[in-house]
Amino acid sequence: MSIATRLGGHRSGVIPGFGITLGTTLLWLGLVVLIPLAALFVKTAELSFDQFVAVITSRRALHAFALSFGLSLAAAFANLVFGSIVVWALVRYRFPGRRIFDAIVDIPFALPTAVAGIALTTLYADSGWIGGLLAPLGIRIAFTPLGIFVALVFIGLPFVVRTVQPVLEDLDEELEEASASLGAGRWMTVRRVVLPSVVPALLTGFTLAFARAVGEYGSVIFIAGNLPNYSEIAPLLIVIRLQEFHYADATAIAVVMLVASLVVLFLINALQHWSELRTGRRP
């Protein structure tokens, strides 16, 4: 009870268990998540600042960062475009198999990344169903950065669709009717009425897809080919440094990625807050 009072009291004096449940939550969160993550920073502190800078600005690390962040941005952008098309079709149109297509959007969430990795590699290799069609044209996807892009588009697909879908479903139809009755063309209505309402959700979906792609490992390493300075992603470089027992090097790269993902996490929270203010609902 004393903790409860100190933290500003709680909703009801009748409901028991605030102290014990909050205490357990904080303890468990600390032990499983926060202390282990703190170890990352403590370990990195063993490096001097110059050493830290040297590790994260080495040619191989810089290339890995550029590849991971650049391709994740590109993949999140692709998801923004294709996700918008998919969500518009799912919400606004009726077509055969719509419910099945709606359900399978979640496959990238549910399918283990290793399974996605070997399946995409097999499809896009020169002997695969898709790679075989592209190889004669001189386009190689598997074992190039393009393959990484394909894997990242796959795993990021559900984010844009699932964040925009509820907002688009709840959109007040009177708004579009009003716009049309005032003489706006369909395209203008979509651009000036629908689009502004879904922008926060679109941005949230984009950011979530980006965050997921930056850290992605399982689906990428099979299709990437993993050549240093060509198709080696940052998470893989962490694993390689760890296997070489260069713990401090591994943690320095990990710290850069962790800080980046925490920034993105707070950005997502801010976006959701903004979106709640705008639409009065959680996306």
Next chain:
Amino acid sequence: MTALLVTAVDENASLAPPNGGAAATRPAIRRTGRRRADARSDPAWVRWLVTSLAVIFLGLFIVLPLICVFNQAFSKGIEAYVAALRDPDTLSAIRLTLIVAAISVTSNAVFGVIGAWAIGKFDFRGKNLLITLIEIPFSVSPVIAGLVFVLLFGLQGYFGSWLVAHDIKIIFALPGIALATIFVTFPFVVRELIPLMQQQGTEEEEAALSLGASGLKTFLRVTLPNVKWALLYGILLCNARAMGEFGAVSVVSGHVRGETNTMPLQIESLYDSYQFAAAFAVASLLALLALVTLVLKVILEDRLVEE
């Protein structure tokens, strides 16, 4: 006001069977009706184009990889498929995956309920920060999730020498794999429960308590039944991720076939040693798990709407 009237008349018009009763007013309403439908419907060519693009994209990126998994799994016939699954190392990987999933799902379900009780039923300062902290594992790379446990419990880690002295194995053993899996699946259950518990408030619990029920009895008889579908939903998603986790587990496992390989790691081992059909056979089990998860998810989502 006029707009409301038009809408009301309009709906009557579309519901009413086309008999001659209101023939005089019908043409006018018809016209309004058509314009109203037009307000939200796109030109046919746009509908056709957007739908085709969506279907092609989903087919290419989602359906095709799934078909590929099963096609490759059975590429050497049913007998080879069965043989691949009855391989002792694969069976051991399946067993390990089930154990790890059971441990991590149980711990996250228990934590999820406790955490959701504290966050959902009470108001306190720092609540939003706490929710953000709980969701951190979602935005941390799985590789980093594994790395932090190596830093703590690995041979050169902070507790490494103490663990060796006491003959306790965490990294390259079951406890490390379970810990890494708990980390990556940490938010799944609690994030489903918090919004629901917040929304349901505390009135029912207060009623039960004022009638003399104990705190535990109130929780078991009032709170738990109210959130059971959300709890199952969280457990379902948590389980799917726990069984399929690759990156985090890969860092802490050591990849010993028959000992510390989970199913996803066994897939990698088989694939890297060019046993493609066997790798896809194991992968087909996980793909099946994903499909079953999605079916259950759709069913549970219907129940959740009721909750």
